[in-house]
Amino acid sequence: MSKSPAVSLYDTTLRDGTQGEGVNFSAHDKLRIAHELDAFGMHYIEGGWPGSNPKDMEFFELAKTQKFKNAKIAAFGSTRRANLAVEDDPQVKMLIDAGTPVVTFYGKSWLLHVTEVLRTTPEENRAMIRDTVRFCKEAGREVIYDAEHFFDGFKDEPEYALSTLAAALEGGADFLVLCETNGGSLPHEVEEITRKVQARFPGAKIGIHSHDDGGLGVANALASIRAGAVQVQGTMNGYGERTGNCNLTTVVPNLALKMGYEGIVPDLTKLTALSKFVDDVANLPHFNRAPFVGSTAFSHKGGTHVNAVQKLARSYEHIQPTAVGNRQVVLVSDMSGQDNILRKAQEMGFDLKRGEESRRILDQIKQRENDGYEYEAADASFELLLRRELGLYQPSFKLLEYHTTHRQHGERGLDTCEATVKIELNNERIYTVEEGDGPVNALDQALRKALATAHPELAKVSLCDFKVRILDSKSGTAAKTRVLIESTDGVDSWGTVGVDFNIIDASWEALRESLEFYLLRKKQPRGA
Template sequence: MNVTLFDTTLRDGSQSENISFSVEDKLHIAHKLDEFGIHYIEGGWPGSNPKDMLFFQKVREEKFRHARIVAFGSTKHARNSVEKDPNIKALLDAQTQAVSVFGKTWIYHVEQALRVTRKQNLDMIRESVAYLKKHGREVIFDAEHFFDGFKDNADYAMACLKAAESAGADVLVLCDTNGGTLTHDLAGIVKSVHKAVKSPLGIHAHNDSDLAVANSIAAVMNGVVHVQGTINGYGERCGNANLCSIIPNLQLKAGYRCIPDENISKLTAISHYVSEISNLILNNTTPFTGKSAFAHKGGIHVSAVMRKPDSYEHIQPEKVGNKRRVLISDLAGKSNILFKSSELGLDLASDKERIPEIIKQLKEMEHEGYEFEAAESSLELLIKRMKQEYPNFFTLQGFRILNEKDENNEIRSEATVRAVVDGQEEHTAAEGVGPVNALDKALRKALIKFYPEIEEMKLTDYKVRVINARAATSAKVRVLIESSTNGKTWSTVGVSENIIEASWQALTDSISYFLMKRHQHKPLETS
């Protein structure tokens, strides 16, 4: 059975806190959604703001292979004739093949928000849908607050649906606008509605009770054929139903067809793409597409997964474009180390006598505050050093940091570094905007004539985490540094009571990892 997908990332998703799409952002996302196989893409509310009006002007010039662009708006105002209503006119002026028009179905909203009679509201729904159909639009009617309205007065909520249906609405979408309906209640209501109307039914769920995905799936199981949601569940308040969870659950588990089968493996990519355009970090624990969705940490779990992946994985991660990850921590066992070393391209299988020593060292370092889950490059360096397979590119003899604040409140940081490279001693100094920046510059200055390629690498992120906060200013800190070159990134870690020393550890690991990979003539891997 086929399920039609209606994506509202560009409209409802843009109402999420901290999201502000430009017109170009919306066009880029629309094309990605089209390539992915989404059937309808709601572009915005053309009557509400200039940005959405401009989007609908520009999108007319774009070609879409699969999706229909949808303009969103409300039913006409009670005081206006449908022919002269500004909102209805804006929907038509958007020149989209399909429109999504919402109307009130909860008496409380009809009388308290719109302040119209029940009959006036029914007339507004009927006239708006009929007029849009008359002008050749496919009309998707969003029954706003339907489940609250049904529980309050089922007869009136159904009368609203019947008004839209009689006017020719192509789909009747049942909206859990406040996101407060429990799944068993929603399923029962959908089943009742399905028996009472002939038009196709849709579902639009919000996540205020953390049930939007479950409610959407339950709705499909009870007769709904049209599902609305957003990529990554973005949306106002607690968000909308997450299509990145709905699609694989329906298609891989329940036997429904939402998108072309070959596109399911693009799910993780589109999830991360939209998060990047949204400038939001995707939560690692996001089901299906998150970095931790198929990550294993406990030694017993890893041992089982290596033999039988389905023992601790509900689907194969590759089906949704994700990958299995094994984490190294104080919970690690022999299986973790073997799996991770193999993943990093290190041969420990033929050097098994070193495994207990490596595990002991890792657990001691984790106890001290090191965390290798987010710094796999430091882990690779550690294993190579313990296996005596690491070429020593430079040796530190010492460094000094000077911080100075003058009478004009200007702060100056200067670092000096003494290092030995290829048997030659280098003594360099550099100024920076802070002590770590100065240290980075001084070390690069010492290495550049020996390894000019380090100009290609950049430090792209720097994070400090206080490990034992109760120790106040003498607390131990963990520094994570992310570096990159040519689109590849890697992360390294350092731990110390001294933030400069922790930064130095992470910094030197970062440069050492880059040089090791470059001199092995191997491509850098993200870690």
């Protein structure tokens, strides 16, 4: 693969990304993310808008004390206000006071915005851009000019849109970034307009800032790069206003693995871990179906697919999963063939061969999935089923009985949930009673209490997710229910499933298997 010209990566997760619904970072969160982005090899990190809120001001103060190996920190703002000298504009002054080596600011490219939003003249708008660039350059900053709504502006009044870029260059801008702010342009339009900009300003460094309103944020960024842009702006995991920004976790591997920019980051295998880290700090669930970095990005469910990837992985995988730090996953479901079962058993360390045994396990999987079970997200339940069929299952305890009650006092507004659990453990009958926040929590507490003396290690285990799915909603309150539980000991996590017409019984099954799996793995490692 031939070496392509250099392209720089500009991350705006900490500013544009936080404009997305549900995305919030403290100043220290931003600092943690900035260091991870820097370690990954990001070239520019936009920290926020100085003066817009206390968190951003605190971040820039903290950033002044930090060292970054690969990235330059950028402060973001806007042009000076209309009819105000640039040196008198407090917002521009804050950009300089942030102390960052890079200043990025936006200006208006669309004549509609100039006359109807700014309510100023076309020439004054150009002067606002030119003056702000010059002021920041004279302060010793690298200046990146974001031409807001550039593509819409170009479509309406191409010569005026281009004249705003000329104003930025007259002031000394280092980058002209074409912003596809409304996210409605198509890739062929972005590519064509970028080429026209490149032709008008040969030698200028062009960047692209795209949004995903049409589902084309990444495609538009790549189209602009094809046309000569040398900087991509985006956010981790596609965070951003409305439907989000160009997703760097998608655009970076496409640049590196598909378009010849192999050295764009030092180690692309860190991408999946970085993506999950940012989601964790944002306290958001990781998007399983995300290209490249999602947990299902290289998952195979259909029997013919699994059979093929067993022989030749690239027959159903466009890249090697390890190239982005991900892995191949074989799912077990009612669509599985024997290859799924064999591969999954092999992953778990069991020596299962094709034959009557594997067919019996497959038939049971298909029957249980027909009954409502789902093993794609319940590896632990699948392993317990596998152990039972292979004669390797040794239960840690025996259930004798459980009982739950829920009492509601109408006048006082008080409610109490209580559970009793009776088990046999080490030839001893143990009976416990516990209260909880709901019947399932009460059962969880009672079972843990019964097991605690013999298995104190269960104190490490906690439930991190609890999902309930009604399988046949037409049956109303008599519908069959599937419960999926995800558990963790702080290091590993595992999923279990329970199905029943009674939601308590379905929950008990998933809960019991979660604890049973943990105890079993402690005394019987996989394959044993």
